[in-house]
Amino acid sequence: MHIRDLWTESLAGMLARPVRSALTTLGTVLGITTLVVTMGIAATAGNQIVGRFDELLATSVTVEVPQNNRQALVSWQAAAEVRRLRGVLSATALAQNEKSSNLVVTANNLLDPTRLSGQTLAVVAATPDLPATTRGKLLAGRFYDTGHNARGDRVVVLGEQAAGMLGITRLDHAPAVFVNDRAYTVIGIIGGLQREQILASAVLVPPALGPDFGLNNVTRVLIGTQLGAAELIARQAPLALSPNHTGELQVIAPPSPKRARDGAQDDVNGLFLILGLVSLIVGAVGIANVTLVTIMERVAEIGLRRALGAARRHIAAQFLLESSLIGLTGGVIGASLGTIAVVIVAALRQWTPVLDFRMALAAPAAGALVGLLAGLYPALRAARMEPVDALR
Template sequence: MKLLPRPHRQQLPPTRLTLRDLVIESLAGLAQRPGRSLLTMLGTVLGVGAFVAVLGLTTTATGQISHSFNLQRDTTVTINDAGASTASTNTMDFPTQADTRLKQLNGVIAGGVWWTTPLRSPTIATTPDASGQSATDTTLTVYAASPGALAAAQPTLVQGELYNTFHQARGERVCILGTAAARQLGITRLDDQPVVFVNNQPYTVVGTISDIQQLPQFLLGVIIPTSTALADYGPPDAPGAQALIHTRIGAADLTARQAPLALRPDQPNLLQAIPPPDPQTLRDQVNTDLSGLFLLLAAICLTVGAVGIANTTLVAVMERTGEIGLRRALGARPRHIAAQFLAESTALGALGGLIGTSLGVLAVLSTALAEHWTAILQPATVLPAPAIGAGVGLLAGLYPALRAARTEPLDALRR
């Protein structure tokens, strides 16, 4: 018996998945369920949009904070009465012509002297005998301020006018009220020339202020000229008076060096100039806190988007089990199946990242326009955002893709 040779088994060529085929198959898979694809992509749109928006708004807001800090630092100088803090009796080391001398310095817009009058729990009322009157307040404070100090504090006038050099020179008994103090005393109008009594001493109200850039304590007090305060109550208690100077931008340091000598050329050491402190530490801390908070919010948004993509991709794998089994039976390798689902989730993430980036930039610009701010967008935040969306989609699709790749053809076709 002659044995015939065994026929050789024909070897099939290995299957390949080209990039073109991968793109076509992925787009076809997404187009099969457009509604679900849009809802899946919405998670990435919101996540990346929130990421770009919150970081852009953080940068814009911190820029405004830095501008406010710099403006405050560059335009305000305070001078303390160093001699009063060491003297055994109440003294006043500022000259009576302090306003004029300060105004003559280069770069000074306004400047003057102020202090808290040495009154202990004064009775402030709208009548000379406050025993039976409701318009009485013992919580208000009486402040002395020269016209230059009032101007340097930059108040917002509501009614009347601020007292001037005429009232200061004559020691007139006039006063300015903050709106909170006027409300407590029941003073709502000035056309009838209301009078405030401080320990039965009358002061005509010439104006009310609603806001003030410096010395906010003035809003809850009665402000009188320094010449009147010296005549009625004497010099201030320790630590004494202070000078407040409002300068042009950049002139604060020069003014701080020149002001003590201009005020007291005989003994400049009696006055201690305090240039505005550099708020860099506080500013950096505020910026760091804001950035950390918004980064956390952005990370949460991206996580929510990633969970949405992972959930929808996993559902798609379960629904397309038969399709996966047929592809495997026709020769598709596990890596081909995994690549297809990864490509779909990555495409959803990238497209969502592009749309989210556009919406985030639009939100930053709209907010800046509404608040009259300067929009600040860092390229390092905006340009990588679509790639971040693609990365989120890729990571979200890893588990569903691996699960699809492990699907056995026979088990899949039996379902």
């Protein structure tokens, strides 16, 4: 049998009962559509997670400095050295200890200057570039600068929550807070400390005032980096901060966005891949069933072909090609519907669709393979028919 004749006969057999063929193809369509949608949505969701990956976490590096009674492992000026690294946007040195975390802070109540209100707050010494590193916003006044630190001015900046607890909302009358019975002028109130929420309830002082509260040495360095530079900076920061004690510094680096994306894709794939495979199995069973019924209805045709000289392989090839055509048709339609579904879902969610065209191109081949495997048993059964028995 010529290949052209084989193709014509198989196509005619598939189209002889279009409704039955369409319903048979539907199972493969559902399976392939589910697979394409699963892979597309997984890739799109993973990409979206990377796009929405917590940028603050992905660009934050923290260096914990252990306290050495013999010497300071990191100096207050070391943060400036870190800022020289390529990819670093800002760096801030902080000092805080257990003693400074529970100090009684009192303030003049603006409504009644004779009355003092007291709260137990943390006092933290920080370099002047803290707002840039923590992405804080000054709600009132200003942040202290290098001039305040160099002169040792007795000024403080309150976190938003600390200011509320002390009843300080305005700075036009230069309110003061009292710590250890010493007055410090409040020059600013800072909020929106996205990277260090704990500082919202703290009293921030320049490093020059740190010794007043037992804050002599740096305990932590916060580093803000460009997106994608955090891992490199995490390796370089200890050397820039303290070349002779790099092994003693503990660096906390953000997790990789790529791992988050891959994890999201794996999770989504794991949830929906089974559904797609089940749909494909259902489609394969449908193709096998309909092909078997078709063979039973066409026994006389098979006997006539065998009597006219058709070999067993010709009969098997004809029915295998018919089932493969049904699977191929389902694969093409399923891949098209799946791709359209991914684009629609991404558009509704305002995501950027991520489509793997290799999957879309492989889907028709997968459909054809499912049809081929599904039609294998019916085709072999048709090929084993004897001409005399079939014609009888």
